[in-house]
Amino acid sequence: MLVGEFLVLTLVGIPLGFLMGYGFCTAIAVVFETDLYRIPLVVSRGTYAYATGVMLVAFVATATTMVRRVGRLDLVAALKMRE
Secondary structure (H helix, E strand, O other), X not given: OHHHHHHHHHHHHHHHHHHHHHHHHHHHHHHOOOOOOOOOOOOOHHHHHHHHHHXXXXXXXXXXXHHHXXXXXXXXXXXXXXX
């Protein structure tokens, strides 16, 4: 259940991150534009593919670690512990 929720958050967060990142880059390009020079905003499909790949690798590494650690928990001892 934890991994499923984490997967949903990751899949929802990737497109939102793309939109926010593009907006942030646009804002930076506009702010640094002067009469002497202009910084063009160029974002290719490869950039989005690379970002998605990095996020999926991070998801797999985190989910694997999470499943391994939750599997090693002693649930009886955790439930008996006082707060």
